[in-house]
Amino acid sequence: MEKLIAENDCRACMHRWENFKTLTDEQKQLISEHRYEANFKPGEIIFKKGSPTSSVIFLVSGMAKVFLEGLDGKNIIISIAKPGMMISGPGTYGDLRHHFTLTALTNVKACFIDMLVMKQLVHLNSSYAEGLISDISKKSLLMYYKLIGLTQKKMPGRLADAILYLANQIYESDEFDIILNRQELGEFTNMAKESVIRILKDFEDDGLITSNCSRIKILDKPKLQRVSENG
Amino acid sequence: MEKLIAENDCRACMHRWENFKTLTDEQKQLISEHRYEANFKPGEIIFKKGSPTSSVIFLVSGMAKVFLEGLDGKNIIISIAKPGMMISGPGTYGDLRHHFTLTALTNVKACFIDMLVMKQLVHLNSSYAEGLISDISKKSLLMYYKLIGLTQKKMPGRLADAILYLANQIYESDEFDIILNRQELGEFTNMAKESVIRILKDFEDDGLITSNCSRIKILDKPKLQRVSENG
DNA sequence: CAAAAAAGATGATATATATCACTTTTGAGT
DNA sequence: ACTCAAAAGTGATATATATCATCTTTTTTG
Structure with a gap:
């Protein structure tokens, strides 16, 4: 029962994120104040390529697919997102647009956190910044091996x-x-x-x-x- | 003449890096104190996949190829590096190993900067950290479009x-x-x-x-x- | 400068993989 | 339980692209 509640609570979910540990209680509170939840049914778009990167997303429950929209409507699924994962794309620190689409594969509860708050944390907490760099690097690395595998x-x-x-x-x-x-x-x-x-x-x-x-x-x-x- | 000197000076080269602007004079000095130069002939390896990421590299002059070593010795060139570019891989904030190889295509003068110093800057200067995230994101984005193009x-x-x-x-x-x-x-x-x-x-x-x-x-x-x- | 090595070029052939057209099965909604 | 749409499955055919063998040209080097 306790586990079930934890599974469905947005705040509990973020705790699974490795980088969350680097934050002070105050900073965790800051995130909590700027979050809101939304539910999605299978097939529904959580965010779409080209749309503004106004939030960072945590998956609270369910599964989603992260995919590139390629040529002639041909997609490339780059990963499956599962609960506890933070999802934000390379546009967050660039053109402020999403470069991949995120779609629910099952019923999904997602937690949206204001992007400006997340960006503020980089300035407030250098360990968090380092953790974020590490996170992005890990994803980049996956792309390298994906490229080798697929080609x-x-x-x-x-x-x-x-x-x-x-x-x-x-x-x-x-x-x-x-x-x-x-x-x-x-x-x-x-x-x-x-x-x-x-x-x-x-x-x-x-x-x-x-x-x-x-x-x-x-x-x-x-x-x-x-x-x-x-x- | 002045241009030629600038082209070949390690310090001048770093100034071309967008993110260098975010540093204070003191921080720029810190980098300067921890740099050393090396020259490479065409075909020579500047750093090799698997080797430790002890330094970050600036290309002072010449061209180099950045490539993944794939299966059965088949390579994938992911980009060409030219003067002014900062080259560091996703292993820098991960397993501390290079995941691609960098090889000189022409005569190359490279400037090596101690990785620990570069990492220190993330903690000293949050704008620099943000710039670095932006830099890594841009490279990640290129990989997305490379993946679409190649497949x-x-x-x-x-x-x-x-x-x-x-x-x-x-x-x-x-x-x-x-x-x-x-x-x-x-x-x-x-x-x-x-x-x-x-x-x-x-x-x-x-x-x-x-x-x-x-x-x-x-x-x-x-x-x-x-x-x-x-x- | 000649010899050797490397790179470029070309045609024939092999093969991995997509596409197309179609049938069968599964699952959702009334 | 029946209907309809979507997904799964199948075989035949088309095609993009690699591989192989060979030859020529360019570059390097003793």
Whole structure:
């Protein structure tokens, strides 16, 4: 019960953010005074590429997809956001516009914090500033490896990466109900949905996974890791 | 003459960095006291992926390539560094290791500044910290568009992008001696060197450019831009 | 300056992957 | 429970692009 309340409380959620620790009580209070919550249904846009970066967002509950809107309406999903994550893009300290779109995959409760308050913290607290730099750097690093993966690995390697990412980073379990459909799995791995389906089937035939529509179970993780590494 | 001296002086070089303006004289002095210079010949490694991030680098003169070392020795050139640029990677505020390699393309004079000093500045000067965040964000943004370009554009579009990048950002002229060979142009655009050669020839046949080995001249920039946008 | 090495160029072939057209299954709403 | 729309799945075909083999040109170096 206690856990449930914590899960749904905006303030509790922010505590999960690594960088929150660097703030004084006063600074935490400052954030609390400038936050508001909003709920989203699956498919709803939380923020859209091109719109002003007026707030920074914490995901309180639910899952969302972060994606680049590419050419001819082709998207690239760059990550899945889950509770406790702070989401802010590179436009926050640039043109003040979002450069990716954030869409709810499930019911989502999000906590919006005024961007000006968050920016103030950089000036008030240098440890926070350092933490923020570290945070942005980590995301930048992910993009490097995403770029290598998407341009240099073949389809089975990319799909294996996606499955391992979901299992390890998102669901923290080797069996899960995937919230991405085949199309979205394609947007995450840069492949056509038909190819996702075919290779998923190959994985099943090879005994790497079982996949019943939305449910995926990893049967042979070491082998899946090898597929990820070799192609 | 005066210009030449300025070009080759480490301190003068840093002044070109946008974020340098935010520093006090005392802080500028601090940097000056912790810098040292080194010279590199074409092909020499300035820093290598995996090595410790002990310094931040300013390019005083010459050009260098920033590249990711991908799978099976296949590289991805992410940018060309030219004088006045501050080069530091996402590992600086993370695992303290470089995640890309920096190699001299011409004779290079580089100015190394102790990383600890640079990190100290984040704590001493919040405007500097904000500038650094802005700097990192800008680089992150470039990676987004690089990812879209490399995964969604076809070869002619990617190669057009590369030529426009070199003309607009690097040489600031529509005619230039390219310091990247065909292999490297391929590493920049994610294509085989043979494909670079073929499409470069197509561009010539279509009157977009002239290309005599290392010299490239853009003849029809609007058309080249259209190639960049449409594929 | 000649020899060797590196880079550029070219054509033939192989292959990974997208696209298209279609069928089947699943799930949501009345 | 029935209907309809969306998602999943399948096979045939098209295509962008890499790879390989080979040759030529340019650059480097003893």
